[in-house]
Amino acid sequence: MTTVSDTLTRSVEDYLKAIYRLSGDIRPASTSEIAQHLALAPASVSGMVKRLSEQGLLEHERYRGVQLTPEGRRVALRMLRRHRLIESYLVAHLGYSWDTVHDEAERLEHAVSDDLVERMADALGHPLEDPHGDPIPSPDGSMPETAVVALADMEPGHSARIHRVRTREPEFLRHLADLGLVPGAHVTLRDRRPFLGPITLETDQATHVVGHELAAALLCTVEDA
Amino acid sequence: MTTVSDTLTRSVEDYLKAIYRLSGDIRPASTSEIAQHLALAPASVSGMVKRLSEQGLLEHERYRGVQLTPEGRRVALRMLRRHRLIESYLVAHLGYSWDTVHDEAERLEHAVSDDLVERMADALGHPLEDPHGDPIPSPDGSMPETAVVALADMEPGHSARIHRVRTREPEFLRHLADLGLVPGAHVTLRDRRPFLGPITLETDQATHVVGHELAAALLCTVEDA
DNA sequence: TTGCTAAGTTAGGAAAGCCTAACTTTCGAA
């Protein structure tokens, strides 16, 4: 049995993954969004979108944006599974830190076989999330999504556990790790200044005053009122 | 500092690696050999050879074949190091068998970073040879070559240790493993029939009669007369 | 020495992916 995914190029895989991240199963993704995400000219995206629509991987309404077809979504989720398992493996077995795995995984995800990905999953004990807390799609394409709230949107006095961080920037990730703000960490919101002002939070180790942007990148599961 | 190797494509890396394997530092490699090795048309090779010569990676004498420049050799050895360390890692840490690692490594060698390769080398304890007994070039490009003789060229009565196997065919490799004919195994040549006839050999476990071609693929270090 | 064959090269072309420049559509503000 031959599926579309046997013959996809690196570029195509990147387009589909980008569109999945941007449209998130709901709204369509715009040409310029995709171009920005992939650092390409919008004209290049128009051309590729046309090809991928003809191949049945995308639904395209002219001047209105694109959405993935079920086949396109399958490919995107497969890439996401690869990416996140590779990141997990590099951190768990090859001593990478969470701020350096992204670029490596970005290249490897196009080169590994399904077999290798599953062997890595075995070696890891089939984790549900990667080191950043991002959910790892299962081989059949289901995603274990957890209901989360940005720390920046919580009310002072409430406690939560950090579940996921919304950044890939190495500097930012290193800073978060320095403060102990990693998935699994327990935090209590102490104070939140208005107009996106500084936020005071308390971990099990220390109290920190952080910027709003930082707190917005921390997605948490609320623990108590 | 920027070196040529930062901007090489998959294709270029494959050409240089193929030329290294074919010309082996000594004689030039011919266009048709390279074409055959890479499964390409000779005309395609002519074109690429021209480009790589202009880039200073190859020395080309028209109608006479090509040889690597020092820079080209550096790249080829880097790819060989990657390939063999990846194979070693997959076997040692991810449960691959020696007959299935080649294709996986063939893709991964173009995608891994130098950093990842060195981490794999660390995890493996810096092996000198891969699972097939092929020497792993050091990062600076030196090769730990061992003097070997094909089992098929040895005289009956002599003993040897298998050091290296000269095949990548999965079927062939599985057969060798079934017979216990793997690097490190001890064998004694009992009989050798003329005209490339069958060869009788004895391992520590059993006696086998094998074809000449098989014995020619087993490169050994002689142990005693 | 000639002349044939095998090997190598050149010419011309296709597909993938990218670009810039020019044109078209959408949509909100006046």
Place this chain on the structure above:
DNA sequence: TTCGAAAGTTAGGCTTTCCTAACTTAGCAA
């Protein structure tokens, strides 16, 4: 309601890497 900016598309071009077909060279055999 119109009209202009922003977004999207088309046209045309470039590079890489491959192909086939046609031509050239090398080298051996008669």
